[in-house]
Amino acid sequence: MTVALITGISGQDGSYLAEALLAQGFTVHGAVRSEAEVDLPAIAHPDVAYHRVDMSEPERLKLLIEDVGPDHIYNLAAMSSVFQSWQQPIQTAAVNAIPVAQILESAWQLQERRGRPVRVVQASSAELFGNAQESPQTELTPVRPTSPYGAAKAYSHHLINVYRGRGLFASSCILYNHESSRRPESFVTRKITASVARISLGLQDRLELGGLDARRDWGWAPDYARALALTVQADEPDDFIIATGISHSIADFARLAFARVGIADWRRFVDLNDAFTRPVDPVAQVGDASKALRVLGWKPTKPFAEIVADMVDNDVSLLTARNA
Numbered sequence: 582m583t584v585a586l587i588t589g590i591s592g593q594d595g596s597y598l599a600e601a602l603l604a605q606g607f608t609v610h611g612a613v614r615s616e617a618e619v620d621l622p623a624i625a626h627p628d629v630a631y632h633r634v635d636m637s638e639p640e641r642l643k644l645l646i647e648d649v650g651p652d653h654i655y656n657l658a659a660m661s662s663v664f665q666s667w668q669q670p671i672q673t674a675a676v677n678a679i680p681v682a683q684i685l686e687s688a689w690q691l692q693e694r695r696g697r698p699v700r701v702v703q704a705s706s707a708e709l710f711g712n713a714q715e716s717p718q719t720e721l722t723p724v725r726p727t728s729p730y731g732a733a734k735a736y737s738h739h740l741i742n743v744y745r746g747r748g749l750f751a752s753s754c755i756l757y758n759h760e761s762s763r764r765p766e767s768f769v770t771r772k773i774t775a776s777v778a779r780i781s782l783g784l785q786d787r788l789e790l791g792g793l794d795a796r797r798d799w800g801w802a803p804d805y806a807r808a809l810a811l812t813v814q815a816d817e818p819d820d821f822i823i824a825t826g827i828s829h830s831i832a833d834f835a836r837l838a839f840a841r842v843g844i845a846d847w848r849r850f851v852d853l854n855d856a857f858t859r860p861v862d863p864v865a866q867v868g869d870a871s872k873a874l875r876v877l878g879w880k881p882t883k884p885f886a887e888i889v890a891d892m893v894d895n896d897v898s899l900l901t902a903r904n905a
Contacts (some may be wrong), residue, residue, distance in 0.1 A: 582606065582607070582608050583606075583607045583608065583652045583653060584607070584608045584610065584649065584650065584651045584652050584653070585602050585607045585608065585609050585610065585651060585652070585653040585654075585655065586610045586611075586612070586645070586646065586649050586651035586653070586654045586655070587599055587602075587609065587610070587611045587612070587655045587657060588611075588612040588634075588636065588642075588654075588655070588656050588657055588658035588680075588684070589612070589656070589657030589658035589659060589704070590611030590612060590613060590629070590631070590657070591611075591613050591614070592657060592661065592763075593761050593763035593764055593802045594657050594704065594756075594759075594802060594805060594806050594809070595611065595655075595657045596763060597761070597763075597802055597803045597806035598655060598657070598806040598809055598810060599611060599626060599629055600626070601803075601806055601807060601810050602810060603626065603628050603629070605810075607653075608630075609626075609628065609629045609630070610629070610630045610631075610632060610649045610651065611629050611630070611631050611632065612631075612632050612633075612634040612636070612642075612645060612658065613631050613632070613633060613634070614633070614634075614635060614636075632645055632649075636658045636675075636676050636680045637672070637675040637676055637679075637680070639679060639680060639682075639683035642680055642683050642684065642687070643683055643687045646684070646687040646688065646691060647687070647691070650691065650695070651691075651699065652697075652698075652699060652700065653699075653700045653701075653702070653813045654684060654688055654699065654700070654701045654702070655701075655702050655704070655809055655813065656680070656681060656684050656701065656702070656703050656704060656737075657704045657809075658676070658680065659676060659677045659704070659733075659734075660672065660673050660676045660677055660730070661730075661768075662730070662767055662768070663708060663728050663730040663731070665767075666728055666729040666730035666733070667728065667729060670729035673729045673730055673733050674729070674732075674733050674736075676733075677730065677733035677734060677737065678733040678734075678736040678737055681703060681736070681737035681740055681741075682740055684701060685701060685740055685741070685743075685744040685749065685751060686744075688701050688744075688749060688751075689744060689747060689748075689749045692748075692749065698750050699749065699750070700750040700751075700752075700813045700818075701741075701744075701749065701750065701751045701752070701813075702751075702752050702753070702754060702809055702812050702813045703737055703738070703741050703751070703752070703753045703754070704754055704756055704809065705734055705737065705738050705741075705753045705754060705755045705756065705820075706730070706731065706734045706755065706756055707755060707756070707757045707758070707798070707822075707824070707866045707868060708726060708727075708728060708730055708731035708734055709724045709726055709731055709734055709735050709738055709755060710722050710723070710724065710725060710726075710731075710866070711725045711726045711727035711728075711731060712725070712727055713725070713866075716865060716867055717798075717824070717826055717867045717868055717869040718822065718866070718867070718868050718869065719822060719868075719869045719872070720755070720819075720820045720821065720822055720872060724738065724739075737753075738753055738755075738820075741753045741820075742820075745818050749818075750818045751818050752812045752813065752815070752818040752819055752820065752821070753820045753821070754805075754808055754809055754812050754820075754821055754823050755820060755821065755822045755823065755868070756805050756808075756823050756824075757797070757798040757799075757800060757822070757823065757824035757825070757866060757867075757868045758770075758797040758798060758799045758800070758866070759799065759800040759801060759802045759804070759805040759823075760799055760800075760801070760802060760888055760892060761801065761802035761803065761888075761891075761892070762891065762892050762895035762896070763802065764802075764892075769790065769791075769831065769834075770799070770834060770892070771892065771896075772788075772790075773788065773790075773831075773834055773835050773838050774838050774889070774892040774893045774895075774896050775896045776788040777835075777838040777839055777841070777842055777844075777893055777896070778842070778893060778896035778897045778899075778900050779896075779900060780839075780842075780844070780850055781842035781843070781844065781897065782897070782900055782901070782904070784900065784904075786850075787850060787851070787852050788835070788850055788851050788852070789851075789852050789853075789854045790831060790835070790851060790852075790853060790854070791853070791854060792831065792853060793830060793831045793832035793835070793851075793853070794830060794831070794832070795830065795831055795865075796828040796829060796830045796831075796865040796866065796867075797828060797829065797831075797866055798824045798825055798826065798827060798828050798829075798866055798867040798868050799825070799829060799834070799885055799888060800823070800824065800825045800881050800883070800888075801881060801882065801883035801888050804879075804881050804882055804883065805823050807879065808821070808823040808873060808877065808879045811873075811877040811878070811879050812877060815876065815877060819872075819876070821870075821872055821873045821876070821877065821879075822868040822869060822870050822872065822873065823868070823870055823873055823879070824867065824868025824869070824870045824881075825868075825870070825881045825885070826867060826868065826869060826870060827867065827885065828865055828866065828867040829885055833885075834889060835847055835851060837885075837886055837889040837890070838889050838892075838893050841889065841890050841893040841894070842893060842897065
């Protein structure tokens with residue numbers, strides 16, 4: 582039976598990926614920061630073996646890989662907020678970059694010891710490209726990050742290629758923005774849908790945003806978890822952009838969210854606050870996932886408007902049940 586280890590299993594991607602791998606009959610192990618995270622509905626599953634590991638302690642990560650002996654490793658663990666990376670650049674490097682070196686080295690050593698392949702997939706990010714000079718971006722677009730988060734992901738992305746050259750099956754999924762109801766409110770998308778739900782129920786008056794013009798290529802998180810699984814099971818290791826190829830603005834997201842609860846004049850509920858603005862923010866990000874379609878057979882399944890509607894409906898349902 583194939584043994585999979587997922588770091589960052591407590592996030593939306595990790596939880597969806599765990600469910601997908603269990604459905605395929607894999608034995609799944611997951612790394613979490615603390616036992617408390619195991620209690621979160623998004624990740625708790627009786628068939629997953631959870632391990633408490635601080636990603637900023639490489640030695641603990643090494644011991645985990647030696648103990649579990651995985652066939653597949655999915656590294657999803659990260660400080661995932663680009664905004665927060667500006668407040669904590671050193672911690673961002675400690676969690677998003679250095680552990681990848683340990684994972685790759687430990688995977689290679691495990692492969693050498695037991696004489697059979699170990700496959701590693703790194704969850705990379707469109708933030709690699711920063712303010713890209715071409716649109717849409719492809720796997721050949723120059724890596725020019727514009728944030729501490731993007732720089733840490735760039736280090737990891739290059740290391741994947743280094744260890745691939747050493748003989749390790751090491752792949753990178755360059756994930757563009759992807760959302761679901763499992764997003765925490767620290768992300769602008771979930772902040773919008775949760776706030777809209779509260780406003781519609783009379784529990785909140787205003788929504789504060791840093792701006793409305795930034796554009797992102799937003800997809801559905803379960804689709805992106807599926808891409809990670811397809812990548813590790815591919816014939817050859819490689820880099821793949823995972824995206825929808827369509828960009829939308831923050832204003833588009835807010836408009837659709839308010840419309841879902843019957844509010845057309847949404848701008849009167851929105852205040853702009855520079856405190857939520859990143860020091861350097863790529864204005865437009867959109868990816869070309871044609872390689873993923875050609876090689877992996879992957880394509881997105883859920884349109885943008887349906888993603889927003891699903892998230893708003895979920896937040897309304899949660900609040901309604903809580904206040905019943």
